[in-house]
Amino acid sequence: MPALTTTNDGFLLHGEPFRILSGALHYFRVHPDQWSDRLHKARLMGLNTVETYIPWNLHQPTPDTLDLDGLLDLPRFLRLAAAEGLHVLLRPGPYICAEWDGGGLPYWLTADPTIRLRTSDPRFTGAVDRYLDLLLPPLLPHMAAAGGPVIAVQVENEYGAYGDDIAYLKHLEASLRSRGIEELLFTCDQTDGDHLKNGTLPGVLATGTFGSRVDRSLARLREHQPQGPLMCGEFWIGWFDHWGGPHHGRDAADAAADLDRLLAAGASVNIYMFHGGTNFGFTSGANHHHAYVPTVTSYDYDAPLTESGDPGPKYHAFREVLARHAEIPPTPTPAPTPKLPLTTLKLTTSAPLLSHLGPAVRATAPLTADELGQRAGYVLYRTTVPAEGAGLLAFEGGVGDRAQVFLDGAPAGVLERERYDETLPVHVPRRDAVLDVLVENQGRVNYGPRIGVPKGLLGPVSLDGEPLRDWDCHPLPLAEPPDPTTFAPATAPVSREPAFHHGTFDVTEPADAFLALPGWTKGQAWINGFPLGRYWNRGPQRTLYVPAPVLRPGSNDLILLELHGTTTRHAHLTDTPDLGPAGS
Incomplete structure (x- = not known):
């Protein structure tokens, strides 16, 4: 019997009434050395549960491998959640959306245009099953049935917005059950149109996704599912940004009022996001409705806990709301994380990108x-x-x-x-x-x-x-930056070609910082080999988050890949993020 069960109007956890007060926290968007801090702050705000997606494309970079190291050490993240006294909602997809590269589907699978993605096409379900064969064994010890923190597992993700292949959803349900998942299963769909009709399964808990119009959304969920808990599987309290677009924000009082309405109706909730984190490296996704628009590096999401782990206005407002509906820790609100003092550094060596080409693949x-x-x-x-x-x-x-x-x-x-x-x-x-x-x-x-x-x-x-x-095709995945000892001294005051640039800076005591690059155009940044992500003067994002664990006492290395040109050889570490004009 699963630890979490349902009644006509609520949940029982180990037989006792339980309301899920959850917040989204994606381990793969947070430096592993900061997982404990973020989980602790989730509990201090009043949450009893955290939710996370699982990105298939990173965990299975090739068909025969599974990566659970470093940023992807999900078993460690689950152990830390349990140590903090938090339950976990696990969302393995296979599709996750999440403004994540490819929605989490691996490129080696989507590269075959004949495969019908997210359907009962046996080539797709076969790939999913092989992935679950690798992924689930190391996760089973962390299920509530084995004494772990995971109390529920999602089947697919907002499937009603994509298709209506119920045989596919039933296959996923059976695949999870046959591989040892005993916990409560749930689906997660928007409450508009036919999304709930197309994306849900008999015998599987249906939850809704919305950020406003709480009464109407809950009514539609109840109309679709006459009995069982009411739950908002994603309560949208902010939003994400695209390059060249506005920086999104939501008034804290407005979001808190809707959270209060949701809880006053007796519903459970998963706040999306509690802590957004960062699309490090090459992991941000893109949308394509009328045109292709790529997502920025920051996934701050205007969440209660900022990208650097500081309590924001929503943290305080949501804590007050949660305190009206549940017992929360009496501990005072945590202080902001320490920040580095303003540091200006000079990039003194460089190397043309075209001098670091890998082997070519020749093709007509x-x-x-x-x-x-x-x-x-x-x-x-x-x-x-x-x-x-x-x-x-x-x-x-x-x-x-x-x-x-x-x-x-x-x-x-x-x-x-x-x-x-x-x-x-x-x-x-x-x-x-x-x-x-x-x-x-x-x-x-x-x-x-x-x-x-x-x-x-x-x-x-x-x-x-x-x-x-007769083309030479040179792949440049740049999973790691080149060795800066191969760079030459930079003699020109400016650069007008795609090139790597390197500089060093000293740190007395590592702390969070934000990399500002005025005068630079577009490219990638690494500190001590860690991929901070993309920068682009198109905005709205103007700084890149530098997690404290990336830094080390003494000398540190910054490498930039500048694709166009720069009018300066300097970069700056600041103590304040710049994600664009607030509230736009």
Whole structure:
């Protein structure tokens, strides 16, 4: 019998009445050395449970491997939650959305366009089953049935917004049960339209996702499910940002009032997000409704606990609401984390990106990043142009997602998927000039029918109608930055080509900080080899979060990959984030 069971209108935990007061906290968006701190602050706010997705694409980077190390050490995260006295809601997908690269689906699976994703296509369900065969054995000791903290497990994720293949959902339910999951199963769907009808299963608890109109949303949930607990599986209290868009926020009093309405109705809740964290490295996703729009590095989400783990206005407001409906710890609200003093550092060495190319794959026409076996990062495509003079480069199918074009090393233009760019007028300086096309994967679509769209160059390239052939395709996954000892002293005050830049700075005592890069354009940042993520002067985000555990006493290394150009050789560590104008 599962530890968490349902009654006509609520939950029982080990036979006693229980209300789920949960907050979303994604272990893979938080430095592992900060997991304990974030979990402790969740309990101090008044939560008794935390919820997390599981990103299939990172845990199974290739079909035959399972990664549970470092940022992905989910068993450790579950042990820490249990030590803090928190229960856990586990959401293994296989699809998670989460504004996460590809919605968590692995590129090696979505690269096959004939596989019908998130359906009962046996090629898809077979891949899911093989993943669960690897994932679940190390997690079973952490289920409540074995004395662990996990009290419930989700089946798929907002499936009603995507499809209506009930046989697929039944397969997932059976796959979880047959592999030892005894705990309560639940689904999670928006309460509008047919989402609940299409995304739920008989005998599996249905929960709703919404951020406002609480009474109407609960009424629709009750209409669909006449008996059982009312629960908001995702109570949206903030939102995420896209590059070039506004920075989103939500008034704390408004969100707290809706939380109060939800709890006053007797419902359980999972606050999305309690602590958003960061899309480190190349992990942010993208949306594509009318146009492709990539998500920023920060996943602060205007959550109660900020990206750097500080209690924000919602933390205090939600704690007051929770105290009206449940007993909460009397401990005072935690103080903000220590921050580094303002530090300015100089980047003194550099190396052209094109000097760090990996081995090439030769092909008649450009290969996509997926065909090259690359989940994220960049691909450099190189060929020669047989004619000189003015012409029109045509990229059949466009680019995925942003291409910088060079002729004999000189910038010739940029194409962006956001603008549906497929052509570029150029002037070829000479016959057999070298054409380089550097394509950046800015994040795989995480929601809707365009999940699985490939990256890189998406078709043949021609000049004035004549196909260009014989391409060298250089994958640049950049899972780690290059060794800075190979860089040369930077002699020029500015840089105008894609290049790595390196500098050092001293730290007396590690503390949180925010990397500000005024004068820089677009690229990636690493500190001591840790991937902080993307920066882009397009905004709204202007700083990158630097977790204290990334730093070390004494000398520290900063490496930037600047894709365009910089007017400065300096970078700054500040004590204040800049995610864009507040409240926009």
